[in-house]
Amino acid sequence: MKLGFIGTGALASAIVTGLKSVADNDVPVHLSPRNEAIAADLASRFPDVRVAADNQAVLDACDTIMLAVRPQIAHDVLSGLRFRPDHRIISLIATLSREEIAALVSPAERVTKALPMPMVAQRQGPTIIYPPDPDVVAFFGRLGKAIAVADVGEFDALSVATATFATYFKYLDTLHGWLQGHGVADPTARDYVAALFKALAHAPEAAPDADFMHLAQEYATRGGINEQVLRELTDRKLFETFAESLDGVHRRITTP
Template sequence: MSRIGFIGTGHIAAPMVRFLAQRGHEITVSERNAKTAQALKASHAVSIAANQEVLDRSDIIFLCVRPHVASDIIQPLFFRGDHQVVSVMAGISLAALAELCAPATDLTMTIPLGYLEHGGCPLPACPDARLLKTLFAPENPVIEVAEEHAFNMHFAICAMVPGMLDLLDTGGRWLTDHTGDPDNALRYTRQVLTGFLAALPDGNAGQLGQERDALATEGTISLQMTQGLRDGGAHSTLRDTLSAIGDRLGGAT
């Protein structure tokens, strides 16, 4: 089992801590976000320490602080050359990470989501997937992404999650307006999509389009929906927003 430390103990770190602790790893978390740290100590017997002590106790370090404060928090710390470092900080390049974590050189970037602890969370890994596969697979599929620009574009796709939730919320509210039953409107709107996606087998690059076309056949309300979204500019808006996020994260093409 490994000695693993977390700098930053919030919404993204906590599911990873729970997943790794359940597999017998020795976990030390930072004091940052004391409420979450104490909850993890109570539920999974993790240790809590100051940032530098987290590094001193650990061989694998997860950096889970917000990007805009990363330099202030990480730069004062002393890393070892044998530390393995995993960053989940959007917009912090490999070059910047190398500078912050020197003399450590074993650096990996990934994008975890909160449901990781339950399995099924895809983890893009750049530039090397070996460490993440050891820690999180097979429950969570690890996708090796060798080039940093391509990895950053995965952050843009990840940002679709709150966007899709926003659309589902609009749909659920619309259904509530017509049924007067907000709880069941939310339940139905959520489950009709999550259940469908969960039932899909692993497929090829064209699978989502094939599934769409199987539903949106001539004369159906499904086709009316897909055409209405296209005619309203939803797809072009999505691509434009993804490109803007990509530019922000490192230059989308």
């Protein structure tokens, strides 16, 4: 594989960093010259990563092309490029459909959508892939967990889950702030919250057959303090509100 990036920003940087932390990888990487500073930094850190003269030079030097520009400029950038029939295209552009990308990269036909997270830099976290392509699955499998789906509806629904990260940290921040307000200074408060949720994050893997509500019930001892918080937040419709918010994001990403 000769891997090229059209758009060298935060996500491209995370993918290259994760890829180059794999001990036995020998994938040469060609980067588009924008963003100049990010591209120069990556090229200085890794010997087989180089910055191409322009976007077309990336295409000409590579067989596998990751599209990593922002959606607003994708049409302008891609429509000016000459793709080849043998190019394998992996679009990371979250809000453009596979069909829209396929029309822009013709005559290339092998077009996959992938939604990795910045955590691929540490080779962690899931990447959703649609439609399943064994080579793309193998690539992202080395950078965390690759999850391929054959149904675009599944891909869109899984994409909605990525809208919840900020809320997760706000949840931890609320707990952290409450601890500080009750006399627990940092670093104790922060360390405690971070270690607690790191440990809880392992629970689904440790009990692969248990669904999430089963895990919730395991902690919600009858009459206990976990049951109290769960019941009070449920009664106030916090979780219904959360699900409605997910519906709103789903509508937003599926409405043309």
